[in-house]
Amino acid sequence: MTATVPHPRQHAGERLLTPGEVATLFRVDPKTVTRWATAGRIGSIRTPGGHRRFRESEVKTLLAELTTEATEPVRNA
Amino acid sequence: MTATVPHPRQHAGERLLTPGEVATLFRVDPKTVTRWATAGRIGSIRTPGGHRRFRESEVKTLLAELTTEATEPVRNA
């Protein structure tokens, strides 16, 4: 396991995700998530130790923006 | 879980946070917050019994300083 369970008790639903969790959501390597943060494509919060945390809301929004639905119906349905 | 909510009305300007509460803000383990205090990365106040408390204003400031917003637009959006 990585950490504690999700917190229902945060500021304003400001849950944070670890690089590994974000990597799982996008099905990529955690290293890639780090590069996104370095490139400024996704906001990040650094711990005093240097590790990164990501806003869950931002990650979800990003996922939604990059999601494309099928526009043509299946011909054999 | 680490931080519960039972809380005394800490009136006055300076509200104090428990290690568990600070840990929640940074999405880390309460033990990690303790190490930050030991390493001098964050100021702490010790109770006569040895437990630590952190200044909310200092924590918030630190959190804000370590926060980076996304600057580059998403390619596929």
Next chain:
DNA sequence: AGTCAGTGGGGTAATTAGGGAG
């Protein structure tokens, strides 16, 4: 007096950061 979540201290595994080469 007694309960009990939270904390401290110590020690060991798991993640992460960073650079670099493919």
Next chain:
DNA sequence: CCTGTCCTAATTACCCCACTGA
């Protein structure tokens, strides 16, 4: 241009038990 992997070092997470604090 972007990503996954290898490496080392640093940071963090989870385990124990004893004590604090409300």
